[in-house]
Amino acid sequence: MLRARQVATWQLAKRRVAPWRCARAWCRPCSSEATGERPAPAPAPVLLFRARSLENESRSVENAITFATVGMSGGMGFAFLGLAPLTSPNLFMIGLLLAIFQVQFGYSLITRQLYMQRRRWVMELYRDEVSETAITNHISPAQDKHLVTVVCDANLKRVWTLGNDAATGDTPSMQDIAEKGKMFFYLDREVGEVMDAEGLDALLADSKGIEEEKVEVKPVIGETEELSKRIVQSFSELTRTNLQQMAGKDGGSPIQQLDVLERAAKITGVSFMTMGLLFYVMGNWSAQNAIHRAAQSYTPSPASHASPAKAT
Numbered sequence: 001m002l003r004a005r006q007v008a009t010w011q012l013a014k015r016r017v018a019p020w021r022c023a024r025a026w027c028r029p030c031s032s033e034a035t036g037e038r039p040a041p042a043p044a045p046v047l048l049f050r051a052r053s054l055e056n057e058s059r060s061v062e063n064a065i066t067f068a069t070v071g072m073s074g075g076m077g078f079a080f081l082g083l084a085p086l087t088s089p090n091l092f093m094i095g096l097l098l099a100i101f102q103v104q105f106g107y108s109l110i111t112r113q114l115y116m117q118r119r120r121w122v123m124e125l126y127r128d129e130v131s132e133t134a135i136t137n138h139i140s141p142a143q144d145k146h147l148v149t150v151v152c153d154a155n156l157k158r159v160w161t162l163g164n165d166a167a168t169g170d171t172p173s174m175q176d177i178a179e180k181g182k183m184f185f186y187l188d189r190e191v192g193e194v195m196d197a198e199g200l201d202a203l204l205a206d207s208k209g210i211e212e213e214k215v216e217v218k219p220v221i222g223e224t225e226e227l228s229k230r231i232v233q234s235f236s237e238l239t240r241t242n243l244q245q246m247a248g249k250d251g252g253s254p255i256q257q258l259d260v261l262e263r264a265a266k267i268t269g270v271s272f273m274t275m276g277l278l279f280y281v282m283g284n285w286s287a288q289n290a291i292h293r294a295a296q297s298y299t300p301s302p303a304s305h306a307s308p309a310k311a312t
Contacts, residue, residue: 118153146162172240
C-alpha cells in the first residue's frame with residue numbers, strides 16, 4: 001500500500017515538472033517526435049494543364065531532315081561531277097570543302113528549328129504555394145512563395161518564382177508572358193487537357209512578375225550544355241518591350257510549325273538533288289561537246305607523217 005502511494009506521488013510530481021522542462025532548450029517533450037504526432041505534409045503542386053509530347057511529329061520531321069541532308073549531299077556531289085572537267089583542281093577542292101560546310105550548316109539549322117519548336121510546347125503546368133517562416137528572432141511573419149513549374153517538350157523545365165506584388169515598370173507579368181510570349185511558351189488547350197480550368201485562368205491572368213527563374217535543359221545533337229542554356233530564352237531577362245515586339249510573330253502552334261518545317265525539308269532535298277542533276281547534265285554535255293569540237297579541229301602536223309631518217 002505504501003509502495004503504491006509512493007509511485008502515485010512520483011508520477012504526479014513528474015506531470016507537474018513536465019511543463020517547466022518544456023521551456024528548457026535541451027528538453028522537447030512536447031515536440032512531434034515525443035508526442036508521436038507527425039508534422040503536416042507539404043501540399044503537393046497542383047497540376048493545372050497537361051498535354052502529350054510531340055514525339056510523333058518530331059520523328060516525321062527528323063526523317064524529312066535526313067531526306068534533305070541526303071538530297072543536299074547528293075545534289076552537291078552531282079553538281080561537282082558536272083563541274084569537274086571545267087574547273088581547275090585547286091578551285092574544285094575549295095568548292096568541295098565549302099559544300100561540305102554548307103551541308104553541315106543546313107542540317108544544324110533545320111535541327112535547331114525542330115528543337116526550338118519542341119521546347120516552346122508546354123506539356124505540364126504546375127502551381128505551388130510554398131510557405132517559408134523566417135526564424136531570425138522569431139519576429140518575421142511567414143512569407144508565401146508562388147512557384148510555377150513549366151515542363152516543356154525536349155527535356156526542358158522551367159521553375160518560376162512569382163513576386164507577392166503586381167509587376168511594375170518594364171517587368172512583364174504572367175499575363176504578358178501568356179499573351180505575348182508564345183514564341184517561347186505555347187499552351188494549346190485544344191490539344192492538351194485542362195485539369196483545373198479556374199486555377200489555370202487565374203494563373204495566366206495573374207499580374208505578378210517573375211522574380212527568379214531556374215532552367216533545366218538537356219543538350220541535343222550538336223549542342224553542349226552551356227550552348228543549350230544560352231539558346232533557351234530566359235523569361236526573367238525579358239521586358240515588356242521585348243514581349244511587345246515578339247507579339248504575333250510566333251507563327252502559330254508548334255504542331256503547325258513542325259508540319260511547315262517537314263515540308264520545307266523535303267522541298268530542300270528535292271531542290272538540291274534536281275539542281276545537282278541539272279548541273280551534272282549541263283557540265284557533262286559541255287565537256288563532251290568541247291572534246292568533240294577539239295577532235296574535229298585537230299589536224300596533225302606534217303612532221304608527224306614524215307618517215308624517220310634512215311641510219312647511214
